[in-house]
Structures are given as C-alpha cells and as structure tokens.
Amino acid sequence: MTQQNPTTTVDAVVVLAAGQGTRMRSRTPKVLHQLGGRSMLGHVLAAAEPLGAGQTVVVVGSGRESVAEHLAQVAPHARPVVQEEQRGSGHAAAVALDALGPVAGAVLIVNGDAPLLRGQTLAALVGAHTDAGNVLTVLTAEVDDPTGLGRIVRDDAGAVRAIVEEKDADPAQRAVREVNAGVYVGDAAAVREALTRVGSGNQQGEQYLTDVLGLLVADGARVGGHRAEDAEDTLGCNDQRELAARRRTMNDRVLDDLMRAGVVVVDPRTTWVDVTAEVTGEAVLHPGTQLLGATAVAAGAVVGPDSTLLDCEVGEGASVVRSHCQLAVIGAAATVGPFSYLRPGTRLARGAKVGAFVETKNVEVGEDSKVPHLSYVGDATIGRGSNVGAATVFVNYDGVAKHHTTVGDHVRIGSDTMLVAPVTVGDGAYTAAGSVITKDVPPGSMAVARATQRNVGGWVGRRRPGTPAAEAAAAAERAAAARDAGGEQSSVTAPGADQ
Structure with a gap:
C-alpha cells in the first residue's frame, strides 16, 4: 500500500449502504446504480481509497447479495457487514464498528450514495481533523437552498455545537445555509462509546448518527466541522x-x-x-x-x-x-x-x-x-x-x-x-x-469458385406471364425485333442508293 501523509490517513472506513432507496423506483439496490463508469458505491470507495485505511467495511441490508457480489468484483478488500434491521444511521455505524473490532485510531464514516465525493475532499477533512486535534469532525457544505437538510449550528467562536434537523430547527436555524454532508471522521473508540448512548426517541424510531456529535459536545470533547471547498461533492442521490x-x-x-x-x-x-x-x-x-x-x-x-x-x-x-x-x-x-x-x-x-x-x-x-x-x-x-x-x-x-x-x-x-x-x-x-x-x-x-452462367431464354414469359417483368421483357423483345427488321430493310435498299 502506498505510504500516505500521516495527517490524511485513517485506520478504518465505514460506508453506510444498507438503505432501501425506495424513491429510486428500481429493483437495483440504490448504491449500485451506475454513473460515470462506476456504481455510486464504487465512487465512494474510490474516493476513500487514497486514505490508506487498514480496514474497510460496507454496511449492507436491502439487496445485500447483489451489493456483496459487486464488492467482490470492484473492491475485494472491502468487507460487507449485514445490518439485519434498518434502525437508522447510528445503528448501522454501531454494527460496522462491532464488525471492525478494536480500532486504535480514526474511523471515517460516509454514506454510500454520495458519488461526487472526491479523494481530495476526504483528505482535506481528515487533515483538518488531525491538525485540530478533534475527537470528531463533520464535513459540511454551504448551499443556496438548505431545504430538507440538517443545519450546522456553531457558537460565537465558530465551533460546531450541534446538527439540527429541519423539522426541529427554529427560524434562525432554518436560515443557516451550512448543512451536514453526512461524512464524519472521529476517534473510533469515542464514536463507538457515544453510539451506545444514542436513543431512538424520534418520529422515525431510529438511531441517528448525528446524535453522536451532540453527545460528544455535551461530554466536552473537541468537535469540529470542515467545510467542503465544492458543495457539489457532498450531494446525495435519492431518485x-x-x-x-x-x-x-x-x-x-x-x-x-x-x-x-x-x-x-x-x-x-x-x-x-x-x-x-x-x-x-x-x-x-x-x-x-x-x-x-x-x-x-x-x-x-x-x-x-x-x-x-x-x-x-x-x-x-x-x-x-x-x-x-x-x-x-x-x-x-x-x-x-x-x-x-x-x-x-x-x-x-x-x-x-x-x-x-x-x-x-x-x-x-x-x-x-x-x-x-x-x-x-x-x-x-x-x-x-x-x-x-x-x-x-x-x-x-x-x-x-x-x-x-x-x-x-x-x-x-x-x-x-x-x-x-x-x-x-x-x-x-x-x-x-x-x-x-x-x-x-x-x-x-x-x-475461382462459382458456377458457369447459363441463360434460359424466354423463362419469364413462360413462368411469370402477365407480370410487370414479363411485360417489360416482351417490350424489349419487340424493340429488338424492330431494330433487327430495320437493319435488314436498310441492307436490302442499299444497292439502289447510287441510282
């Protein structure tokens, strides 16, 4: 494996790819839809590859057989991990960390439906996380229309304090245009422990990965946000x-x-x-x-x-x-x-x-x-x-x-x-x-390997009478006969030409 810059490496990568993707209206698992020569999942794995992770796991659920087969073809180093029940992103991350076993350093957690993510964006996120000495760093993006996206809440000093979903946001928070991109890098042990405390007391009855950030902030841990240079890198794909x-x-x-x-x-x-x-x-x-x-x-x-x-x-x-x-x-x-x-x-x-x-x-x-x-x-x-x-x-x-x-x-x-x-x-x-x-x-x-040509005279007139072909042939024969008769007449009268 190519040696990476110590500030842009992680010990493990977790890709969340268990969702059903019902809005795609397709029997193909969401993360296997193709664009630009790779699946959505393939693009995410390619973006994470330069980080040099020792382990990569992909959480699978819906269409798990197809996703696992695809992984074996395009990224045999990546290991599928089954989330038997889809109980939210936090639950999926916990399943992945359990499968990874002890991880001493940083883990990158990323959604499998973000095909525009680029390696340099992830490297910049990991670099900012390491340089700041954070326990957890979330990738953010500045967008023109944040409708439907979780807002990043910062304090007066610019430190990230929370991720607030739109339905829970007050008017001031709804006006924020910096949103959660759904990509995290953090200390694996700290993330693992925080996930044990994530509840499911929400409208969906699911465990959300975003709650980890709030729990760590409450613990007094150093949490940060790194804004993507190009917001398009963070775009997901739902239909x-x-x-x-x-x-x-x-x-x-x-x-x-x-x-x-x-x-x-x-x-x-x-x-x-x-x-x-x-x-x-x-x-x-x-x-x-x-x-x-x-x-x-x-x-x-x-x-x-x-x-x-x-x-x-x-x-x-x-x-x-x-x-x-x-x-x-x-x-x-x-x-x-x-x-x-x-x-x-x-x-x-x-x-x-x-x-x-x-x-x-x-x-x-x-x-x-x-x-x-x-x-x-x-x-x-x-x-x-x-x-x-x-x-x-x-x-x-x-x-x-x-x-x-x-x-x-x-x-x-x-x-x-x-x-x-x-x-x-x-x-x-x-x-x-x-x-x-x-x-x-x-x-x-x-x-030369062809039969000698043989012409059977009058065949069309005999075998296809009354057809356009027969009529054309008969007309041609009459014209030929007329020309022959004219030639004979000229030859008869020729001797008298000098009289």
Whole structure:
C-alpha cells in the first residue's frame, strides 16, 4: 500500500449502504446504480481509497447479495457487514464498528450514495481533523437552498455545537445555509462509546448518527466541522432525477479536466466520458461521442461524431467515425467507420481500415490492410496490405464450433466472396468476385469458385406471364425485333442508293 501523509490517513472506513432507496423506483439496490463508469458505491470507495485505511467495511441490508457480489468484483478488500434491521444511521455505524473490532485510531464514516465525493475532499477533512486535534469532525457544505437538510449550528467562536434537523430547527436555524454532508471522521473508540448512548426517541424510531456529535459536545470533547471547498461533492442521490443530475455534474468535471489537459471536446453537452477512461491531450472528441469503461484514446486520435467505445484502445492519429466498438484495439493511424461494429477481440494494426457497414469479431487486421465496406469478418487473421472486397463474408461458424480463416499479405479478396473456414488464402493470392472458397488458395493463385452462367431464354414469359417483368421483357423483345427488321430493310435498299 502506498505510504500516505500521516495527517490524511485513517485506520478504518465505514460506508453506510444498507438503505432501501425506495424513491429510486428500481429493483437495483440504490448504491449500485451506475454513473460515470462506476456504481455510486464504487465512487465512494474510490474516493476513500487514497486514505490508506487498514480496514474497510460496507454496511449492507436491502439487496445485500447483489451489493456483496459487486464488492467482490470492484473492491475485494472491502468487507460487507449485514445490518439485519434498518434502525437508522447510528445503528448501522454501531454494527460496522462491532464488525471492525478494536480500532486504535480514526474511523471515517460516509454514506454510500454520495458519488461526487472526491479523494481530495476526504483528505482535506481528515487533515483538518488531525491538525485540530478533534475527537470528531463533520464535513459540511454551504448551499443556496438548505431545504430538507440538517443545519450546522456553531457558537460565537465558530465551533460546531450541534446538527439540527429541519423539522426541529427554529427560524434562525432554518436560515443557516451550512448543512451536514453526512461524512464524519472521529476517534473510533469515542464514536463507538457515544453510539451506545444514542436513543431512538424520534418520529422515525431510529438511531441517528448525528446524535453522536451532540453527545460528544455535551461530554466536552473537541468537535469540529470542515467545510467542503465544492458543495457539489457532498450531494446525495435519492431518485432517478437526482441520479441524472449527478451524472451531468460528474461528466462536466471529467470533460473540464480533459480540456484543461489539451483534449479537444467539440460539444461537451453531447460528449460523455467515464471517470475510468483515459484521453491524451490533442485527441479530438466530436459530438455524440461516448468513451466508456477502460477506454484509452491516444494523442491526435479523432473519435466521433456519434461513436461509442467500450473498453477500447485507440492509437495515435487513428479515426473512429459513427461506429460502435467494444474490447477492440485500433492501432495508430487506423480508420474505422462510418457505421462499423467492432466486437470483442478485434485488433487493427497501424494504418488498417474497417469501413462502412462492416462487422468484425476476434480478428487481426494487418498493417495497411482494408475491409472497406459491407462485410463480416470473424475469427480471422489478415496480413499486411490486403484488401477485402465489398460484401465478403468470413463464414466462421458451422452451427457447432467457430473456425479460423487466414488471409496472407497483399491478398485481393473479390467482392461477394464467401470464405468458408477453416481456410487459408496465401500471400499475393486473388479470389474472383462471387466465389465460395472452401479450399486453401496457394500463394499467387487466382481462386475461382462459382458456377458457369447459363441463360434460359424466354423463362419469364413462360413462368411469370402477365407480370410487370414479363411485360417489360416482351417490350424489349419487340424493340429488338424492330431494330433487327430495320437493319435488314436498310441492307436490302442499299444497292439502289447510287441510282
């Protein structure tokens, strides 16, 4: 684990994630809703990770199986702890501290539905707590509209004295715009002891974590509040409207950072980039671009308009236009689109091209090779400098198993060719348009695999009488007969031309 500054570390992290989230109107547990490439819970854990905690526990309740499974995937170091009955935030914190066992130093307690929290905000909170020598420090925020939020009450000296919920606040307290952000750092032993004294004599019949602050103040302990530099860091997420708003805020932050680093974002309103994606300066993102997952875009690459890349790698100077790509590697100076579909396992070498209406899967396209249009290429290796003609299909599936096709260097595949795998087309070979290739083609050969054309005269008139096709054919035959008759007449009268 990376060594942290002693003033910005904690011994344990507790994430409260047991709530039902009924206002989300979803079967998905509240903290598992996605934004910016992570779940809400994932964002909170990522923000806390730099604090270097020895233990991290996540209190789960509603949807516990799904949350525990998600934790195992994204944060295996974090341990789920079950709150069998949801009896309030104070009860949840007590359950977590019991599961942690003895903790000698500081514990951070944070809600799992605050996806905009950033590591620097938590580090600043912990630093302020340590520097002040506090027993407990609460994160606060200054907001324009504090409606529905707990107010921070300070004395004349500026010390935090209480957190007052809106329903219990008097008019002067309701006018306060500094609110509780629901994030605390405190001495684990002191917090644990205070939680044993938290009652449930309120309208909800629950134990509130906010009561710990008042109890410690009454004990004469040193309690403080640290105001977040950006109030948006503290915003929670309780329904789908708020989730959409948090997505927009997070995306704006990501794009702002990218543009400051030299990335050209033509239209930030329609460009979406996950926090897990990487874009190097001088890359260009056109409107309608989505960079999702672990996508990486190198300098000078151009993506969009209207392109979605999931877990892809785009090399320097490459171009992706109006295409959908997943788990694909697009090499330097390669071009994709428009309207291409690159499926997992696609790897394009430098200068390769996958053009309009082409689908690829599990394929390697060599340097400067081209699949320009209207083709399917699956389970194949294509060498350098080759060209795959329009409407070519790599027939890779026999109904039971997938088979591989190998196309060598400087090969020319004719339009409308079927390559029935397993098959190899050697270096410098050609296939004739309309061929069905079922056998290997030696280097330098021309493969022709199509039936000899046979024209059955008069078939339409006999088999499709009265149809527009038959009428058109009959008219054409009459016109041809008239032309032939005119030619014969001219040849008869020609000798008298000099009389």
